[in-house]
Amino acid sequence: MGYTFAEKIISKKSGCQVSAGEIAIVQVDLAMATDTTAPLTIQAFKEMGGVLVKKPARTVFVIDHATPAPNEKISNLQQLIRNFVLEQNLVLYDQGDGICHQLMVEEGHVRSGDLVLGADSHTCTYGAVGALATGVGSTDLGAVLLTGKSWLRVPESIKIVLTGELNRYVTAKDAVLAMAGKLTADGATYASLEFCGDGAAKLSIDDRMTIANMAIEMGAKNGVFTAAIEDEDLKPDPDAVYINEYHFNLAEIEPMLACPHQVDNVATVQAKAGMVIQQAFLGSCTNGRLTDLAIAAKILKGKKVAPGVRLLVAPASRKVLLEAMARNYIQELIRAGATILPPGCGPCVGTLGGIPADGDVVISTTNRNFKGRMGNNKAFVYLASPVTVAVAAVLGRIARPEEVIQ
Amino acid sequence: MSSINKAHVYGDDINTDLIIAGKYTKTLNMAELASHCFEDIDANFTTKIKPGDWIVAGRNFGCGSSREQAPLAIKHSGIQGVIAKSFARIFYRNAINVGLLLVVCNTDQITDLDEISVDLFNGSVIINKKLKIPCEKLSPIMQQILEEGGLVPYLCKRGDF
Numbered sequence: 072m073g074y075t076f077a078e079k080i081i082s083k084k085s086g087c088q089v090s091a092g093e094i095a096i097v098q099v100d101l102a103m104a105t106d107t108t109a110p111l112t113i114q115a116f117k118e119m120g121g122v123l124v125k126k127p128a129r130t131v132f133v134i135d136h137a138t139p140a141p142n143e144k145i146s147n148l149q150q151l152i153r154n155f156v157l158e159q160n161l162v163l164y165d166q167g168d169g170i171c172h173q174l175m176v177e178e179g180h181v182r183s184g185d186l187v188l189g190a191d192s193h194t195c196t197y198g199a200v201g202a203l204a205t206g207v208g209s210t211d212l213g214a215v216l217l218t219g220k221s222w223l224r225v226p227e228s229i230k231i232v233l234t235g236e237l238n239r240y241v242t243a244k245d246a247v248l249a250m251a252g253k254l255t256a257d258g259a260t261y262a263s264l265e266f267c268g269d270g271a272a273k274l275s276i277d278d279r280m281t282i283a284n285m286a287i288e289m290g291a292k293n294g295v296f297t298a299a300i301e302d303e304d305l306k307p308d309p310d311a312v313y314i315n316e317y318h319f320n321l322a323e324i325e326p327m328l329a330c331p332h333q334v335d336n337v338a339t340v341q342a343k344a345g346m347v348i349q350q351a352f353l354g355s356c357t358n359g360r361l362t363d364l365a366i367a368a369k370i371l372k373g374k375k376v377a378p379g380v381r382l383l384v385a386p387a388s389r390k391v392l393l394e395a396m397a398r399n400y401i402q403e404l405i406r407a408g409a410t411i412l413p414p415g416c417g418p419c420v421g422t423l424g425g426i427p428a429d430g431d432v433v434i435s436t437t438n439r440n441f442k443g444r445m446g447n448n449k450a451f452v453y454l455a456s457p458v459t460v461a462v463a464a465v466l467g468r469i470a471r472p473e474e475v476i477q
Numbered sequence: 478m479s480s481i482n483k484a485h486v487y488g489d490d491i492n493t494d495l496i497i498a499g500k501y502t503k504t505l506n507m508a509e510l511a512s513h514c515f516e517d518i519d520a521n522f523t524t525k526i527k528p529g530d531w532i533v534a535g536r537n538f539g540c541g542s543s544r545e546q547a548p549l550a551i552k553h554s555g556i557q558g559v560i561a562k563s564f565a566r567i568f569y570r571n572a573i574n575v576g577l578l579l580v581v582c583n584t585d586q587i588t589d590l591d592e593i594s595v596d597l598f599n600g601s602v603i604i605n606k607k608l609k610i611p612c613e614k615l616s617p618i619m620q621q622i623l624e625e626g627g628l629v630p631y632l633c634k635r636g637d638f
Contacts, residue, residue: 094618096638107502113546114505119632137503145503192543192567208545208571210628220638222618256490257537261566290540292566333490420499420542441494441541443517447497 073308074296075228077263080203080305084186091227092311100185101202101209102126102215105171106134106145107422108190108208109152115213124159125219131162131180133171134406135415137422139165149283169388169414172196172356176280183301193356193438195286199279203263205292226263226292227314228307229254233270235322240472242366243278244358244436244456246319248327250338253317260290262314265297265307270321272298277362284357287440288334301335326471328434329454332442342460343469349431351464352445353457354412354417358436359387361394363457368400370461370475376408377467383425385412409464410468421446434463482529482557483592486584487518489535493542493568497550507555510546511553528555531593533584535561550573551571558595560584560602560612573619576627582612 074082074090082088085095087275104112109132116124124130130151131337132152140146145166157165164174175181187194190212197204204415209223215429237246264286266279274282279296300306300453326340354360364386376382384404386392392414395401417423419437427433427450440452453469462475494517501513515522532551538561539547548571551559551578558578573577580595582602587593589611594603595612602610615623625631 094616107499107544107546110505115629118629120636136499148503148505189544190545192541195541206542206543206567208548208567210545210574211570214628214632214638217632218637222638224616255541257565260537260563287567290537290565326537339500369597421494422499422503439492439494439541441492443498444494446498446500448517 072312073310075311076265076297076305076307076312077203077226077228077265077293080184080186081223081225083305085235089225091225092324093225094222095225096220096222096355099188099215099219099221101129101180101187102207102212103131103133103171103175103187103189103191103194104150104212105136105191106138106149107136108212110148111209112150112190112212112216113155115210116216119213121217124161126214127160128162130216132156133164133173135170135175136167136420137417138166139413139416141423167389167413169391170356170359170416172284173359173387176200177390182351183299184305187214188221188290191289193284195291196280196284196356198283198286198295199276199299201295201301203293203295206287215367219372224261226261228263228265228311229259230313230316231264231266232268232316232318233266233321234268234318235270235320236273239320240458240476241324241326242456242458243274243281245327246321246324247282248329248337248454249324250319251288251329251334253283254289256288256333256335257290259286262291262293264291266294267297271296275362277464278358281357288438289328326456328459328469329440331440331451331453334440334454340469340471344471346432346469348380348434348463348468350425350427350433351380351460352418352425352435352437353386353460354387355416355437356387357438358457359391361391363436364395364400365398365462367457368403370458371407372403373467374407374465376464380464380467382409382424382464383412383418384409385418386414388414418445420444434460434469436460456466482531482593483493483527484531484533484587484589484593485526486533486587486589490508490537491518491534492540493544493547496539496547499542502544502546507553508551510550521544524556526555526614529557532556532559533587534559535584536563539563540565543567545575548575548577552577560587560593569583573623574628576623580612582610586610
């Protein structure tokens with residue numbers, strides 16, 4: 072009987088052969104925390120008697136959730152992070168650098184075959200580059216800083232076979248929303264998702280990141296693209312055991328939405344066409360990358376955001392912003408009426424900027440539409456692709472791309 | 478570990494944003510955090526609960542963010558623990574790490590303000606001193622962490638895993 076990726080990598084990092092359901096103590100290659108989770112991480116590390124961080128060069132702190140700091144309290148917590156980073160010689164990304172998950176991949180911190188724990192639930196994004204990456208809380212991360220280790224329950228695995236190719240103006244976001252609709256918000260709880268098949272292998276790194284990013288929205292511990300696993304010894308065996316298997320033909324994926332207030336409440340864009348919107352957001356660790364800005368700029372070029380609609384754009388990183396400027400995407404978005412925000416997470420999580428008003432309908436490229444998620448529990452958030460968001464921004468209502476793109 | 482307190486019943490998929498909104502997470506002040514617990518789902522939450530009470534829910538409790546502020550807000554509100562059909566995995570770890578009790582069992586027969594007694598050693602939840610519902614046992618490592626009062630005291634004592 073063979074082993075899955077999760078079984079193989081946890082066995083390697085723990086030094087003993089383990090199978091799904093077993094508990095293992097693993098060496099953690101890379102640790103990450105954000106301004107939401109780092110202060111409690113530092114506090115836990117100190118309370119545990121921590122003096123020196125075990126692996127400083129592979130401990131990354133990112134100030135991205137509420138930056139630039141909106142008030143003195145938050146500013147002081149961010150200062151606490153900077154002081155700790157200096158004291159311990161850790162890696163820091165500060166104001167304006169970008170969103171943690173984008174930076175971890177873009178700056179080459181994550182490598183294929185790494186075991187990564189991050190104090191942010193969307194740490195699962197790094198499965199796009201062949202890592203076992205999962206979100207933990209601050210105290211767990213404090214323990215990683217102290218010991219370089221953690222304990223993991225070896226997850227059962229679910230195989231997601233992707234075939235075919237996405238149609239024009241249908242994106243990886245539509246595919247992952249379709250997956251969330253099928254698997255449901257807790258259909259993969261505790262499990263490791265393995266994205267495989269020729270359809271998965273052909274997806275770009277940006278597309279893989281969008282899909283792996285939302286593994287947590289189905290309850291998964293992690294999601295990995297098997298095509299990105301470089302170490303032969305970590306590739307899943309053909310006779311590995313899976314608790315479930317799903318098949319998606321990317322050519323059959325339609326433009327999709329997740330309707331309020333849960334990710335698995337999915338509908339086709341066609342089914343909700345005509346829904347009037349007040350705010351559109353393009354950004355986040357799911358869809359703030361260059362390809363996302365490119366497609367939105369292409370749709371909005373020479374057009375205007377509809378009256379009564381506020382379009383917000385937050386590039387995923389400083390590099391993405393610079394490249395999008397070099398290619399005129401940002402200029403085209405601004406001319407169309409978009410408001411450009413600094414790279415960061417703010418609007419997605421209701422921590423900074425773009426808080427919707429009571430009753431507002433928001434269309435957003437983010438990953439969560441929980442009630443109150445964007446900072447107002449009386450708003451209605453629809454999750455969608457960058458294409459659908461750009462189209463809705465132009466028309467002031469949800470519509471299929473053909474209405475705007477000739 | 479046995480006690481008798483009231484149940485406060487909520488539904489499925491109670492996510493971390495409902496437990497504590499993102500806008501309130503930027504603090505190390507636990508009383509402040511607890512004052513906003515469950516604000517978006519039940520505005521009366523903090524005034525109606527009594528120390529030692531239990532939150533009772535359906536499937537997938539704690540889904541969403543890795544914010545440890547979620548179990549911390551619940552713990553510091555005075556709630557003793559959460560009884561649910563299932564928990565999202567990050568929340569589950571976080572709760573045990575901060576010493577918040579979690580019980581996995583079928584919660585269909587528990588109604589609001591029922592009297593709850595939990596016997597973790599024997600693995601059961603007792604409703605109104607009559608109905609006994611079996612509950613899942615924690616994995617050995619989680620049980621050890623909980624017995625020490627959380628991951629901080631666990632590592633203070635052992636220094637390593």
